[in-house]
Amino acid sequence: MKSARFITRNSGVAIWRQIADQIRGDITAGKMPSGARLPPEVTLAERFAVNRHTIRSAIAALTKEGVLRAEQGRGTFVANSKKLTYRIGERTRFSEILATQVRETRGILLGHRIEDAAGEVAAALGMAGGQVIRIDSMHTADGNPVSCATAWFDAARVPNVVEDYRVSGSITAALKAAGIDDYLRKSTIIAARHADAEDLRHLRLSPGAIVLVSTAINVDMDGHPIEYARSRFAADRMEIAIDGKSMV
Amino acid sequence: MKSARFITRNSGVAIWRQIADQIRGDITAGKMPSGARLPPEVTLAERFAVNRHTIRSAIAALTKEGVLRAEQGRGTFVANSKKLTYRIGERTRFSEILATQVRETRGILLGHRIEDAAGEVAAALGMAGGQVIRIDSMHTADGNPVSCATAWFDAARVPNVVEDYRVSGSITAALKAAGIDDYLRKSTIIAARHADAEDLRHLRLSPGAIVLVSTAINVDMDGHPIEYARSRFAADRMEIAIDGKSMV
DNA sequence: TGTTTATTGTCTAGTTGTATAGATAAATAG
């Protein structure tokens, strides 16, 4: 029924974390559907050959993550862990996409700076020199961090984008303030990698977690690139769907 | 010079392990060539904002792994960490391949059992029913575990393969004992994934490590499949090269 | 040459985290 369970002692990785990762893996792999009951703590303790308290540490971590839900006297259950779906199409707006799936989304400015346009950023924005504004931000859905993003804009085109974004928490609103009433998604590239240290902090992940990386170019209605952005989504909490006219 | 360094406290992953993983990552990513000197312990301690003893734990782990080498009064250096290359061609023999790179290789029988031929195994071996012998083994190079493998054989074709392999530690020898003097590699598929618990044990890896998975079919000189094998290589210690007439 | 400086190695000590063991309470289902 369950795959062989081994843990490595004295590896620098706590046993409770190894167990938590295995259980989370089983759940996200679909071995345990939403609502399914976990074996009781004593059974798990025997199966992993550890103390019951160690199992409880693992369960506590997953409960805090929202993956499990423990009910005294009844058992421990797989929480409603439906992933959010980030559907990418020609008109892709963070808050609109999630509006039907969560109660509230928020964009938080983490930092910004001016950089010289160079390399892939310059290429994506169609710039030959000049300066770009870089904005680092993160997004929450119902209070849970779901993504963090780095976006680059042509500094000449949208000089006040930082302040506008800080106030509104929305790229769409910040661009509108710069006279760009509408924009379209021109291209999206999706990759996956281990979360780096910064992702871990902002998305509240544990080391070894996986992030989906979406690299996108948005253009104005004349087709001129206005934003180049790289977003990292916690792969545990989010999946990405590509709409129609397959855009890559 | 060095990418931003963050560590996550109280994550269930010891700080020394997080630091060791980052340093090892820098080295295998080529940021620190073989022989390069690491910054002194006090500098690293400041950079990671941890105690010097914690840095020493990370360095000790990497020294034990053979990745670093510390010299009192001089500094800590990147050891000669050249990966072994597993070159796959039509004539692929584990011991022959590594013969020029290491002093000594060994095959160790971990376990075996009889299974009903089914699914991908039956398909690969061209069997419609009957039984297969499954052998789990691991390989060491100069005493260091470098791979573990699961191989399936048609039980009717090589009935004594287990005993022959146990004695010789060599598939080539075991097949010869069954009258198969020579064999060829027909196909190889290579993938990568996180090491599972069994890989961790046998290859002495730490949780989160990555393994290269090679799935291969060997055929006799008449082209009949005789072995279907899935080998897992520690991606830290081994890389795979594909020879000529690109076979996939 | 001897001296200073930079670096790794070793030691003691205290705090917090991790894992074990055992006992008991509280809630649920039958």
Place this chain on the structure above:
DNA sequence: CTATTTATCTATACAACTAGACAATAAACA
């Protein structure tokens, strides 16, 4: 009422991390 299951508590042992001091080695310098 009873059996099952999660929740709490005490206690012990060891690992992990911090802090500070000093020894040992190597290289650079006067």
